[in-house]
Amino acid sequence: MRTFVAEQLTAVFRIVILIAMSLYFMISMNVGMTAIATAPIPFILAYSIIFRKEMHEGFRRCDEEEGRVSSAVQENLTGVRVVRAFANEGRERDRFEKLNEKYTGMWVHMGHVIGKFFSTQDVLCGLQILLVTVFGAVFAVQGRMTSGEYVAFVAYNGMLSFPIRRLGRMLSEMAKAGVSMDRLAYVMNSEPEHDRPGAVDADMTGDIRFENVRFGYEEGHEIIKGVDFTVPHGTTLGILGSTGSGKSTLMLLLDKLYELPEGQGRITVGGVDIRDIRTEHLRRNIAMVLQEPYLFSRSIADNIAMAGDHMDLAEVEKAAQAACLTEAIDGFREGFNTFVGERGVTLSGGQKQRTAIARALTQDAPIMVLDDSLSAVDNQTDAKIRASLEERFGTATIIIISHRITTLSKADQVIVLEDGRITERGTPEELKTAGGVYQKIYEIQLGLREGGAAHGE
Ligand SMILES: Nc1ncnc2c1ncn2[C@@H]1O[C@H](COP(=O)(O)OP(=O)(O)OP(=O)(O)O)[C@@H](O)[C@H]1O
Numbered sequence: 001m002r003t004f005v006a007e008q009l010t011a012v013f014r015i016v017i018l019i020a021m022s023l024y025f026m027i028s029m030n031v032g033m034t035a036i037a038t039a040p041i042p043f044i045l046a047y048s049i050i051f052r053k054e055m056h057e058g059f060r061r062c063d064e065e066e067g068r069v070s071s072a073v074q075e076n077l078t079g080v081r082v083v084r085a086f087a088n089e090g091r092e093r094d095r096f097e098k099l100n101e102k103y104t105g106m107w108v109h110m111g112h113v114i115g116k117f118f119s120t121q122d123v124l125c126g127l128q129i130l131l132v133t134v135f136g137a138v139f140a141v142q143g144r145m146t147s148g149e150y151v152a153f154v155a156y157n158g159m160l161s162f163p164i165r166r167l168g169r170m171l172s173e174m175a176k177a178g179v180s181m182d183r184l185a186y187v188m189n190s191e192p193e194h195d196r197p198g199a200v201d202a203d204m205t206g207d208i209r210f211e212n213v214r215f216g217y218e219e220g221h222e223i224i225k226g227v228d229f230t231v232p233h234g235t236t237l238g239i240l241g242s243t244g245s246g247k248s249t250l251m252l253l254l255d256k257l258y259e260l261p262e263g264q265g266r267i268t269v270g271g272v273d274i275r276d277i278r279t280e281h282l283r284r285n286i287a288m289v290l291q292e293p294y295l296f297s298r299s300i301a302d303n304i305a306m307a308g309d310h311m312d313l314a315e316v317e318k319a320a321q322a323a324c325l326t327e328a329i330d331g332f333r334e335g336f337n338t339f340v341g342e343r344g345v346t347l348s349g350g351q352k353q354r355t356a357i358a359r360a361l362t363q364d365a366p367i368m369v370l371d372d373s374l375s376a377v378d379n380q381t382d383a384k385i386r387a388s389l390e391e392r393f394g395t396a397t398i399i400i401i402s403h404r405i406t407t408l409s410k411a412d413q414v415i416v417l418e419d420g421r422i423t424e425r426g427t428p429e430e431l432k433t434a435g436g437v438y439q440k441i442y443e444i445q446l447g448l449r450e451g452g453a454a455h456g457e
């Protein structure tokens with residue numbers, strides 16, 4: 001688009017003035033000849049316009065293919081460890097090679113298309129000049145035009161045909177810029193999140209209720225199939241369930257990271273539908289540790305202090321302490337200023353998780369969600385973190401998703417989710433002997449039973 005604006009758009013004035021002036025002089029010299037000279041111009045322009053469509057389509061395909069090639073490169077660079085671990089370099093190189101060849105082929109094809117367009121256009125313009133030269137000569141011989149006028153007319157016609165040809169090329173450039181414009185517009189015009197009119201900053205220290213919640217990411221493919229539960233304020237809810245049963249989805253819905261469509265049930269906090277709560281307010285009051293902790297390429301302190309604008313180090317240290325991270329940080333040469341690298345490559349999985357927990361703790365929110373956030377820490381640390389959470393969040397509502405029974409054992413209430421439905425609910429004590437999935441996993445993890453179930457650890 002920049003190229004188009006800088007190189008083509010500025011030429012428009014020159015082209016318009018050239019055409020207008022040439023036409024003016026030509027008409028003032030000989031109207032009949034001007035009519036002959038301009039007769040082919042609509043055809044030349046029409047040809048350009050028809051061709052523009054084909055080119056637009058071609059450029060769009062090239063652009064999309066370029067996107068595929070660059071995402072393949074980006075994926076391979078960020079996932080280089082996976083590629084190497086699977087000794088997959090050769091296959092990935094082949095895949096890139098193939099994509100790249102396809103992309104190259106597309107441009108070669110476009111080269112042919114553009115070549116065809118330019119050469120045909122040149123022929124058409126050449127014919128127009130031929131027309132003027134031949135008819136002008138006839139006119140001059142017949143005496144309807146002096147030979148001086150003839151020479152001048154041919155010269156002016158040259159000045160006319162150059163900008164016409166240029167206009168055609170500009171159309172092709174416009175097709176290219178149009179594609180970029182469409183792709184930019186796709187991003188720029190995507191609808192931003194907005195609150196309902198009259199959205200409130202509701203009190204977030206009430207009970208959390210899911211009422212007959214149904215949700216699917218895609219039309220006709222329901223993931224959450226009617227879920228009902230209440231988490232009284234200040235209590236802890238544990239969620240257990242096989243992979244893909246929809247646990248994370250429930251939490252994303254609670255945080256409005258996906259909007260629950262109208263008529264698909266309700267989620268309320270303190271009796272207020274979260275659709276009517278200002279999104280920023282809602283998220284500030286839910287400390288969410290997502291299943292895949294994402295760290296930024298900044299220092300550990302900066303990663304922890306993300307929730308606030310001006311957080312002092314004491315606060316960061318306190319959160320790190322509660323997340324059992326201090327020891328690890330003390331082991332780093334630069335302590336809290338240790339740079340964690342892109343996506344936290346320099347940290348262990350458990351350190352990453354604990355950094356994410358510390359980050360959530362700084363939020364000091366009345367609701368905390370831990371989505372499988374203790375999976376990469378050992379049992380002892382797990383217990384320590386939960387104890388410090390309890391201490392710190394005596395009054396908070398906590399939702400813990402976990403595959404580990406010990407993590408869930410201190411919860412006030414546990415629900416078991418299977419395929420988007422709640423199949424068991426009760427206190428950990430009750431579920432231990434209820435004869436369901438919870439009991440089975442409990443026995444496997446306690447070593448009372450042989451593994452083999454999806455939850456076995
Ligand atoms: N963004 C998405 N688009 C489409 N489908 C999705 C998306 N995210 C998740 N799913 C699908 O929704 C289902 C539930 O996913 P979800 O992440 O809620 O499972 P989960 O219970 O958290 O599993 P896990 O224990 O492995 O974390 C899965 O079948 C998954 O394939």
Ligand SMILES: [Mg+2]
Binds near residue numbers: 291
């Ligand atoms: Mg999950």
